[in-house]
Amino acid sequence: MSWVLLRGLTREARHWGGFAEHLARDLPGSASAATQVTALDLPGNGAFCRESSPPTVGAMADFAREQLRARGLAPPYSLVAMSLGGMVAADWALRYPMEIERLVLINTSMRTLGSASERLRPGNWLPLALVAARWGNAAHAEQAERVIHRLTCNRTATLEQDLAAWIHIRKSAPVSAANAWRQLKAAAAFTMAAPPACPALVLSSAADHLVHPRCSARLAGTWKAAHHQHPWAGHDLPHDDADWVCRRIADWVDAG
Numbered sequence: 001m002s003w004v005l006l007r008g009l010t011r012e013a014r015h016w017g018g019f020a021e022h023l024a025r026d027l028p029g030s031a032s033a034a035t036q037v038t039a040l041d042l043p044g045n046g047a048f049c050r051e052s053s054p055p056t057v058g059a060m061a062d063f064a065r066e067q068l069r070a071r072g073l074a075p076p077y078s079l080v081a082m083s084l085g086g087m088v089a090a091d092w093a094l095r096y097p098m099e100i101e102r103l104v105l106i107n108t109s110m111r112t113l114g115s116a117s118e119r120l121r122p123g124n125w126l127p128l129a130l131v132a133a134r135w136g137n138a139a140h141a142e143q144a145e146r147v148i149h150r151l152t153c154n155r156t157a158t159l160e161q162d163l164a165a166w167i168h169i170r171k172s173a174p175v176s177a178a179n180a181w182r183q184l185k186a187a188a189a190f191t192m193a194a195p196p197a198c199p200a201l202v203l204s205s206a207a208d209h210l211v212h213p214r215c216s217a218r219l220a221g222t223w224k225a226a227h228h229q230h231p232w233a234g235h236d237l238p239h240d241d242a243d244w245v246c247r248r249i250a251d252w253v254d255a256g
């Protein structure tokens with residue numbers, strides 16, 4: 001069985017840290033060699049940082065599909081996706097229902113189920129604008145990653161290690177300001193009225209400072225999906241409490 005991980009705005013596969021290995025250990029039947037967890041990069045990020053990000057979430061989903069086929073991984077897939085990646089996963093499941101077995105969506109949102117001020121909380125607009133103004137300046141890489149960490153992570157015990165890793169990622173595979181803007185516009189425009197056919201699990205953070213947790217609650221309610229909310233984690237829930245995320249997924253899969 002193929003599990004696929006999709007990250008959010010301007011982030012890439014390496015930002016999952018050790019989450020893929022953690023999830024592979026916790027999944028039911030993980031002792032089987034047939035269970036595989038693969039983290040993908042969206043166009044404009046990671047291995048594809050030199051490519052232009054497409055203007056729509058749907059085009060990002062099509063790109064991800066082609067990645068898997070190029071790697072010889074055939075559907076069906078189970079998708080674990082957060083933020084912008086969650087929108088990509090939802091679009092994928094709606095348009096290609098035979099390819100997706102299940103969805104796990106983490107702190108994501110879509111236009112019909114959240115206002116602009118809920119999908120990006122107003123207190124973040126100024127700090128993110130300041131980061132964007134110096135986005136391509138390598139001298140400000142640490143400052144930018146510190147702001148992102150503060151806005152997305154509530155667990156700070158590994159702050160300096162996180163920053164070192166994230167700065168390395170930023171310098172080795174820089175996301176252009178143009179691609180960051182295209183991804184933001186695609187996310188802002190994304191809307192999805194109908195739920196996909198596959199089972200879905202929604203995970204959210206009560207203390208998400210970036211996206212209001214009401215977005216996930218409305219999504220789960222509209223889709224009649226299972227929903228668990230973490231009491232203290234931030235937007236980057238897999239970073240803040242990977243063990244909790246993996247247990248929720250494993251229990252959900254085990255329950256059928």
